[in-house]
Amino acid sequence: MGRPPLDSGLSRLVALVPSTSSSASKPSSLRRSGVTFCQRFYVSAPSLHFRCVPLRSFTPSRGLSAKSLGGTFSAAMSSSSSSSYEKEFAAAKKAVSLASHLCQKVQRSIIECDVQSKADKSPVTVADYGSQALVSLVLRLELPSQPFSLVAEEDSRDLREEGSQGTLRRITNLVNDTLSFDGTYNVTLSEDDVLDAIDRGKSEGGPNGQHWVLDPIDGTKGFLRGDQYAIALAMLDKRKVVLGVLACPNLPQTSISSTNKHSSVSEIGCLFSARLGYGTVMQYLDGSKPSEVHVSTVADPANASLFESFEAAHSMHDLSSTIAEKLGVKAPPVRIDSQAKYCALARGDGAIYLRFPHEGYREKIWDHAAGSIVVSEAGGVVTDAAGKELDFSKGRYLDLNTGIICTNKKLMPQLLKAVQDSLKGNLQTPESL
Numbered sequence: 001m002g003r004p005p006l007d008s009g010l011s012r013l014v015a016l017v018p019s020t021s022s023s024a025s026k027p028s029s030l031r032r033s034g035v036t037f038c039q040r041f042y043v044s045a046p047s048l049h050f051r052c053v054p055l056r057s058f059t060p061s062r063g064l065s066a067k068s069l070g071g072t073f074s075a076a077m078s079s080s081s082s083s084s085y086e087k088e089f090a091a092a093k094k095a096v097s098l099a100s101h102l103c104q105k106v107q108r109s110i111i112e113c114d115v116q117s118k119a120d121k122s123p124v125t126v127a128d129y130g131s132q133a134l135v136s137l138v139l140r141l142e143l144p145s146q147p148f149s150l151v152a153e154e155d156s157r158d159l160r161e162e163g164s165q166g167t168l169r170r171i172t173n174l175v176n177d178t179l180s181f182d183g184t185y186n187v188t189l190s191e192d193d194v195l196d197a198i199d200r201g202k203s204e205g206g207p208n209g210q211h212w213v214l215d216p217i218d219g220t221k222g223f224l225r226g227d228q229y230a231i232a233l234a235m236l237d238k239r240k241v242v243l244g245v246l247a248c249p250n251l252p253q254t255s256i257s258s259t260n261k262h263s264s265v266s267e268i269g270c271l272f273s274a275r276l277g278y279g280t281v282m283q284y285l286d287g288s289k290p291s292e293v294h295v296s297t298v299a300d301p302a303n304a305s306l307f308e309s310f311e312a313a314h315s316m317h318d319l320s321s322t323i324a325e326k327l328g329v330k331a332p333p334v335r336i337d338s339q340a341k342y343c344a345l346a347r348g349d350g351a352i353y354l355r356f357p358h359e360g361y362r363e364k365i366w367d368h369a370a371g372s373i374v375v376s377e378a379g380g381v382v383t384d385a386a387g388k389e390l391d392f393s394k395g396r397y398l399d400l401n402t403g404i405i406c407t408n409k410k411l412m413p414q415l416l417k418a419v420q421d422s423l424k425g426n427l428q429t430p431e432s433l
């Protein structure tokens with residue numbers, strides 16, 4: 001940080017919160033679940049009504065629990081041991097929780113302004129940048145004595161261009177409001193501080209040392225639609241993912257399995273976290289004790305359900321459908337955005353996740369690092385389409401050209417065979433790719 005922290009003072013800004021005077025402030029959670037069962041049950045973003053209140057009086061009824069999630073943080077720090085990454089784990093949870101608060105606030109205002117139906121992406125950009133700045137800042141504040149390397153999606157180039165001052169001001173206000181609401185840190189960031197914090201994400205990663213890996217908003221398209229998205233943070237230590245934290249602010253707190261689609265979903269907002277050798281836990285973003293989660297034990301593909309990207313541009317739906325048919329999967333695919341798919345799989349909502357990008361696309365490490373450990377620590381397996389472990393040590397990109405598959409240990413051999421048979425079939429008809 002370039003300058004001593006300033007007192008945050010009173011915020012003059014406003015936050016957008018759901019109006020308590022309207023019945024629309026408690027939307028049907030099914031409408032908020034952002035999950036598509038083969039497109040038949042899809043409903044788009046809810047129409048919520050909002051009112052503006054001073055940020056200081058903003059008490060979220062759900063969603064933010066940066067305070068509750070970080071409440072035992074000091075104790076965790078003092079009893080940390082470097083081998084189990086306890087300090088880093090607590091810092092990651094705190095950072096992701098704060099970023100998730102910021103993103104929720106922006107998503108609510110997007111819905112209010114109805115900009116998700118326009119081509120204008122600026123509100124997303126604001127949340128992406130704000131989330132990255134916050135995570136970068138919080139990790140450095142919490143772990144001041146450690147070398148810091150962050151591989152993250154955004155950089156500040158566009159924000160430094162002429163005409164971006166208003167956007168930068170909005171991002172800075174969002175970051176400062178979030179910090180001020182949380183109250184842990186007595187800091188106020190200048191616009192330059194925010195640019196610097198964002199640009200700390202330019203690391204190239206690689207096989208040596210430790211690197212944080214961040215997707216500040218994964219599932220941008222879902223975020224714009226008011227559907228699923230995630231804030232994804234992982235840490236690599238000498239090539240391996242050693243911890244991962246994923247906030248899914250719109251993920252129902254109960255199962256989204258295809259067999260559960262008619263049941264009402266009451267609450268949304270989950271935080272998944274995993275440390276190498278310690279399992280995966282889930283807690284609610286509005287505060288709850290962490291509870292262990294495990295992948296599904298389904299061994300017969302006929303009883304398995306399958307996740308894939310909502311966006312057909314991100315993954316070949318036809319190929320997944322061929323694989324599902326070969327396996328004998330009966331349920332329709334469940335289509336959701338972002339690494340929320342890994343989270344849903346980790347808690348057993350479904351048994352298979354398939355991702356087959358179209359030719360030429362290069363996967364980024366921040367799209368899979370947190371998700372892969374959340375699944376593997378919950379007892380699942382994540383590999384490329386050849387059955388090889390994902391290698392996060394090659395820099396900012398994953399070095400693979402086939403696809404990513406993910407399931408439990410019992411189903412993996414059958415899945416791998418079906419994938420490889422289907423890929424051979426696909427290669428014989430290249431026009432289908």
Ligand SMILES: Nc1ncnc2c1ncn2[C@@H]1O[C@H](COP(=O)(O)O)[C@@H](OP(=O)(O)O)[C@H]1O
Pocket residue numbers: 153215217218219220221309310311313314315336337338339357358361364367
């Ligand atoms: N053509 C493409 N093929 C595969 N993945 C793509 C893609 N274009 C973008 N993506 C990645 O897919 C991610 C979303 O994944 P999903 O389809 O599971 O929701 C995006 O993350 P961002 O939203 O962070 O950019 C982006 O990194």
Ligand SMILES: [Mg+2]
Pocket residue numbers: 215217218219366367
């Ligand atoms: Mg992403």
